[in-house]
Each structure stands twice: as structure tokens, then as C-alpha cells.
Amino acid sequence: MSASGAVALLYYHSLFSRPPLKMIAQIFLLILLLQSSDAKEGSQFSIREATIPEIQTAFKQNKLTSKSLVEFYIHEIQKLNPIYRAVIEVNPDALHEAQRADEERKANAPKSRFGLHGIPILVKDNIATKDNLNTTAGSYAFLKSVVPRDAGVVEKLRESGAIILGKASLSEWAHFRSSNAPSGWNARAKQAVNPYVATVDPCGSSTGSAISVATNMVTVSLGTETDGSILCPSSANSVVGIKPTLGLTSRAGVIPISPRQDTVGPICRTVTDAVYVLDAIAGFDKNDAVATKKASKYIPEGGYLKHLKSGGLKGKRLGIVRAYPYFGFDNDIETLNKFEKHFMILRKNGATLIDNLEVTNYDDIQPLFIGEVIALFAEFKIALNAYLKELVTSPVRSLADVIAFNEKFANLEKIDDYPQDLFLEAEKTNGIGKIEKEALKNLTKASKNGFEKLMKENKLDALVTPYSYGSTVLAIGGYPGITVPGGYDENGAPYGICFGGLKGSEPTLIEIAYGFEQATKLRKPPPINDH
Numbered sequence: 087m088s089a090s091g092a093v094a095l096l097y098y099h100s101l102f103s104r105p106p107l108k109m110i111a112q113i114f115l116l117i118l119l120l121q122s123s124d125a126k127e128g129s130q131f132s133i134r135e136a137t138i139p140e141i142q143t144a145f146k147q148n149k150l151t152s153k154s155l156v157e158f159y160i161h162e163i164q165k166l167n168p169i170y171r172a173v174i175e176v177n178p179d180a181l182h183e184a185q186r187a188d189e190e191r192k193a194n195a196p197k198s199r200f201g202l203h204g205i206p207i208l209v210k211d212n213i214a215t216k217d218n219l220n221t222t223a224g225s226y227a228f229l230k231s232v233v234p235r236d237a238g239v240v241e242k243l244r245e246s247g248a249i250i251l252g253k254a255s256l257s258e259w260a261h262f263r264s265s266n267a268p269s270g271w272n273a274r275a276k277q278a279v280n281p282y283v284a285t286v287d288p289c290g291s292s293t294g295s296a297i298s299v300a301t302n303m304v305t306v307s308l309g310t311e312t313d314g315s316i317l318c319p320s321s322a323n324s325v326v327g328i329k330p331t332l333g334l335t336s337r338a339g340v341i342p343i344s345p346r347q348d349t350v351g352p353i354c355r356t357v358t359d360a361v362y363v364l365d366a367i368a369g370f371d372k373n374d375a376v377a378t379k380k381a382s383k384y385i386p387e388g389g390y391l392k393h394l395k396s397g398g399l400k401g402k403r404l405g406i407v408r409a410y411p412y413f414g415f416d417n418d419i420e421t422l423n424k425f426e427k428h429f430m431i432l433r434k435n436g437a438t439l440i441d442n443l444e445v446t447n448y449d450d451i452q453p454l455f456i457g458e459v460i461a462l463f464a465e466f467k468i469a470l471n472a473y474l475k476e477l478v479t480s481p482v483r484s485l486a487d488v489i490a491f492n493e494k495f496a497n498l499e500k501i502d503d504y505p506q507d508l509f510l511e512a513e514k515t516n517g518i519g520k521i522e523k524e525a526l527k528n529l530t531k532a533s534k535n536g537f538e539k540l541m542k543e544n545k546l547d548a549l550v551t552p553y554s555y556g557s558t559v560l561a562i563g564g565y566p567g568i569t570v571p572g573g574y575d576e577n578g579a580p581y582g583i584c585f586g587g588l589k590g591s592e593p594t595l596i597e598i599a600y601g602f603e604q605a606t607k608l609r610k611p612p613p614i615n616d617h
């Protein structure tokens with residue numbers, strides 16, 4: 087496989103297919119049906135589209151229990167998941183955990199005051215849970231393995247009282263196995279489907295995390311990102327994704343690609359929900375000590391919730407790059423036309439837009455980006471082999487074992503499978519050698535002379551990009567980004583608007599994202615056929 091093949095894979099954004107008019111008519115009909123079926127839920131409290139603070143209020147007013155919430159979602163998963171394939175496993179202990187949360191609330195236990203207490207969450211299937219759920223990245227190679235402990239973020243979720251409802255589906259191995267496999271496909275759950283327009287790419291690799299919250303199969307979810315895997319599916323399925331600063335959230339117990347780029351972050355329907363989840367999972371973890379210690383200085387005293395404030399866009403300096411790939415709009419007139427109205431909204435709400443920014447020396451910076459895939463292949467082999475060694479039991483103990491397993495399995499099962507070209511490419515690497523060192527140096531240079539320079543010289547609070555087009559710039563430097571629903575194209579396919587910033591700028595990005603969301607309220611639930 088060529089490096090450019092992997093680049094094409096990482097920058098995969100085909101959000102523009104055109105379904106026939108008939109399908110559009112059906113969608114409108116289904117919206118009507120959906121509205122009428124929502125009314126059946128009873129006048130007391132409607133779970134669909136409810137935010138965490140609304141659910142917490144309903145708990146307090148005895149209008150809702152965690153048990154009834156979990157029952158509702160399990161019912162929805164049974165009904166909708168055969169269509170959307172966003173959930174790979176449901177936790178057989180979820181109802182029990184919910185009952186315990188209800189008891190804690192009744193007893194007024196201190197834990198019951200936490201924001202996530204009693205709230206069901208799905209975690210992407212590459213995030214380890216030490217319970218009755220498997221942790222497989224969608225691959226049969228992991229099915230009989232046993233993890234040593236909960237992932238760092240899962241430990242924090244449990245401490246905050248969240249209920250692990252199950253595992254979300256994903257592009258297999260977070261899309262680092264095959265460059266031919268479509269987004270949202272894995273051997274175990276098969277192909278996930280975009281709930282807005284079935285023919286449109288649901289994007290990956292946190293496909294199930296995004297679709298499950300979009301379709302109200304769960305309250306909130308966790309995704310992971312190496313390059314675009316939180317931002318892109320969030321954009322494509324009309325939800326909010328936060329890709330945190332590298333190390334703000336622990337990667338311990340997450341099936342790795344690269345410790346230099348991997349992050350874990352929330353995927354939710356609203357900025358509010360995403361910030362509740364970020365608050366719970368951010369912070370030091372002894373099993374990812376170096377990165378989490380370094381990033382914990384960015385966590386504001388008292389957490390992130392106070393940044394969900396009205397007027398958050400006031401005085402913010404937002405950069406727009408119209409003319410350069412990697413940094414924004416790449417002179418794409420159709421996309422720019424879609425976003426002009428958003429630029430106006432940002433201005434109207436008090437932000438200053440620094441438009442038509444120049445990336446100085448772009449021709450020197452652009453060739454540096456090829457280093458990303460060179461570094462990722464070598465880092466993946468090292469990090470995966472280390473992860474596999476830690477497993478309590480496992481049929482595979484090295485990348486070479488996994489490759490052999492896949493070869494045998496594909497022949498054995500005769501399933502629809504895709505070539506494992508990325509694995510084969512990674513297996514050829516031999517640590518961080520001369521070429522990898524050069525690639526890493528190039529990436530540091532690209533960040534310093536590219537994004538950092540652009541942000542600092544123009545005193546920007548955030549760079550505004552369409553969909554998840556800025557994801558590579560954010561990925562290679564470990565910078566944070568938040569995507570918010572930005573609307574729907576003429577076919578009904580969703581698209582997001584992304585705000586990226588320097589390391590530790592989550593508080594500012596949250597204020598901007600919340601300001602935009604509250605000024606626009608663009609998210610609409612998908613046109614689900616319940617019948």
C-alpha cells in the first residue's frame with residue numbers, strides 16, 4: 087500500500103451522494119411519523135433528545151428512574167440497531183447497575199450528586215471494560231481475550247456513577263486495518279448506516295458512538311480519535327464531538343494506534359452533554375502517567391461546566407482560512423457558500439472573524455504532512471504489541487499473530503472481508519528508525535510553523551473549519567477541536583462546523599461551540615422509521 091493510499095483513507099469525507107427525490111419525500115413523511123410516535127411516550131417526560139441536566143432534574147422530581155431509562159434504551163436498541171448497527175454489545179449488567187444508581191439516589195448518597203450519576207453511556211469497542219462486555223475493536227481476533235482492567239476513562243466513568251450500557255460499533259480497528267473497508271464496517275457488527283441518509287457515508291471510525299446518540303439509543307457516548315475519528319462521524323451524523331488535547335483524557339486500556347495522536351472524547355447530541363462527559367473523564371491516570379500529568383494543568387478549577395455560558399462568542403477571535411487544504415476550506419466555493427451564513431451568525435454574536443488568513447510558507451509545510459502515516463505505521467506496531475502483552479488471556483499476542491489470525495479467519499468463515507493492507511504495512515516497520523525520526527521532526531515543524539504560528543500571529547481563539555477538514559492539523563499536534571451540527575445539505579445529509587484551538591484551549595472552545603449551538607440550534611433528530 088502506498089502512503090498516499092493511507093492519506094486518502096485518513097481524509098475520507100464523501101458526504102455528498104445524491105439520493106432520488108422519492109427518498110426525500112419519504113424522509114419528510116417519516117419526520118411526521120416520528121413526531122406522532124414521540125407523543126406516545128407520555129406527557130410526564132420525554133427521554134428522546136433529553137439532555138443530562140434535564141434527565142437529572144427528572145430523576146430528582148421522581149419522573150424518571152435510571153432503570154426506566156436503561157429499559158427505554160435497550161428497547162430502542164432492539165428495534166433500531168438491526169437497521170443502523172451502531173451497537174456491538176449491550177451490557178447484561180446495565181439494568182442491575184441502573185437499579186443500584188436508583189438506590190444510591192434514594193439514599194441521597196454523595197455520589198448521586200455527580201453529573202453523570204445514573205446516566206447510560208456507550209463506549210467505543212476499542213475501550214476496555216473489565217466486566218461482561220468484550221473489548222474487540224470490532225475484530226474476532228480479540229473475542230476471546232481478557233483485559234487486565236477497565237480503561238482509565240471507564241474507571242472515571244464508573245467513579246462518577248455512569249452506567250456502561252454497552253459497546254459502540256466502529257470502523258474495524260479504528261480504521262487502521264484496511265484502506266479498502268468502508269467507514270463504519272467491522273467483521274462483528276458489519277456495516278453501520280447513516281440515520282439521516284442511508285446512502286451517505288456515516289464516517290469513522292467512531293461511527294457507532296455518533297449514530298447511537300443521534301438515534302437516541304443512548305444518552306451519551308465515548309469515541310476515540312487518531313485523525314478525524316471523533317470529528318468526522320460527529321459531523322456526518324449531526325452530533326457534537328469533542329476531540330480533547332492529547333493526554334487530557336487517559337488512553338490506558340484503549341486499543342492503540344499512536345500514543346502521540348490517540349485521544350478519547352465525548353460524542354453527544356449537545357455541547358452541554360459533551361461537557362458533562364468531558365468533566366467526568368478528564369484528568370490524571372497512573373496508567374497513562376506522562377501524558378495525563380502534563381495535560382492536567384489545562385483543567386480549569388471546578389471543571390468545564392462553568393464555560394457553558396451565554397454570550398460565549400463575545401470577543402472571540404476566529405480565524406478562517408479559505409485557500410489552503412489541511413487548514414480549512416481549500417477554495418471550495420460550494421462549501422464556503424454553505425458556511426457564509428454561519429460566519430454572519432458568529433459575527434452577530436460578538437465574535438471577530440479574521441478572514442482570508444494566509445498560511446505563510448504553505449509550500450514548505452504541505453510536504454511535511456506525509457510524515458503522519460510514516461510515523462503511525464511504526465507507532466502502531468510498537469503500541470499494539472505492548473497492549474497485547476498486557477492482556478490476561480488472548481489468542482493473539484503480536485501484530486504478526488493478528489495478521490495470521492485474520493488470514494485464517496477469512497478463509498475459515500468465508501465472510502465478506504477486506505484486505506489487511508495497513509496491518510501488513512505496519513508489520514514491515516522496525517521501531518522508530520531514521521525515516522520515522524525524520525517524519526516526527528517534520529510533523530513537529532509542520533505544527534510549529536503552520537497551526538501554532540497561524541494561531542499566535544493572529545491572536546486567534548479558534549480556527550473555523552468545515553466538516554472535520556482541519557482534523558489532520560489538530561491530530562499531528564495533539565490540539566483540541568469541537569464540532570457542532572452546522573445544518574443539512576439539499577439531500578438531508580448533515581454537516582458540522584469545527585472549532586480547533588491550541589493545547590488546553592478547551593474552555594475557550596466550549597464557550598465558542600456552545601455560543602454557536604445556542605444561536606443556531608440546528609440539530610434535528612434523524613428521520614427514523616419505527617414501523
Ligand SMILES: *[C@@H]1O[C@H](CO)[C@@H](O)[C@H](O)[C@H]1NC(C)=O
Pocket residue numbers: 175176177178218219220229230
Ligand atoms: C462476549 O463474547 C463471548 C464470546 O466469546 C459471547 O459469548 C458473549 O456473549 C459476549 N458478551 C456480550 C456481552 O455480548
Ligand SMILES: *[C@@H]1O[C@H](CO)[C@@H](O)[C@H](O)[C@H]1NC(C)=O
Pocket residue numbers: 450453454456457460521522524525528
Ligand atoms: C520531511 O520533509 C521533507 C520536506 O521538507 C520531505 O522531502 C521529506 O520526504 C519528509 N520526510 C518524511 C520522512 O516525511
